[in-house]
Every structure is written in C-alpha cells, then in structure tokens.
Amino acid sequence: MVSLNSSACIIPIEGLAEKHDAQFDWYISISLILVICALAIRAYHQKQRLWVTAIFILAFGYLPIFLFYLELMGMVRLSNGICGNYGLVVVGKVTFFGSIIILLYETIKYIKVRRSL
Numbered sequence: 001m002v003s004l005n006s007s008a009c010i011i012p013i014e015g016l017a018e019k020h021d022a023q024f025d026w027y028i029s030i031s032l033i034l035v036i037c038a039l040a041i042r043a044y045h046q047k048q049r050l051w052v053t054a055i056f057i058l059a060f061g062y063l064p065i066f067l068f069y070l071e072l073m074g075m076v077r078l079s080n081g082i083c084g085n086y087g088l089v090v091v092g093k094v095t096f097f098g099s100i101i102i103l104l105y106e107t108i109k110y111i112k113v114r115r116s117l
Helices: 016-045 048-074 088-114
Strands: none
Touching: 016 048, 016 088, 048 088
C-alpha cells in the first residue's frame, strides 16, 4: 500500500544539508542578538529584576535545546524523511520566535515604565 502524503529522501539534493546548517546558524545568531538586546533593555530600566528576563530566556530556550539534542541523538525526527537537516531549521525557528517574544515583552515593559514617569 502506497501513501500519497509521505515524503522520503530518495535522491538527496546536493548542498541541502549545508543550506539547512547555514539557516540554523543564522537563526541562532539572530536569536542571541535579540536576547542580548532584551537583557540590555531590562538592565537599563530595572536592573534589580534582571532575573525575570533570565527566567524567560531559560523557559523559551529549554524546548529548542531539548529538541536539538533529541534530533542529534536520532530519538526524534523533526524532518520526517525530508532530505538535509530540516530538524535543525525547526529548532532554529523555535528559538528565533521565542527570542522575538522575549524582546517584545521587554520593549513593552520599558515603554510602560517610560510613560509612567
């Protein structure tokens, strides 16, 4: 019986794994920059509560790191037979969007504090 919605990597596309690795590196680097910006915003206006941002970073960073290690060990296949290292791209996207949420939260908190002064 043949499944019509399955995807298998029969002929790997040349350079696809390297492209996925580059996308993963890009997502992680931008996420790191965004998280540093969020920490800088919190340190600028409320240094004594810097731990709040650190907890958000740990909370939003735990799942992607956990998925990354499961993908590397081969316990979870996020790519479902797709050629290349698409699981790494998924982990990078989760990290990227988590860091955007953290930065938005810190920016909104900063704007509220500045307006109340």
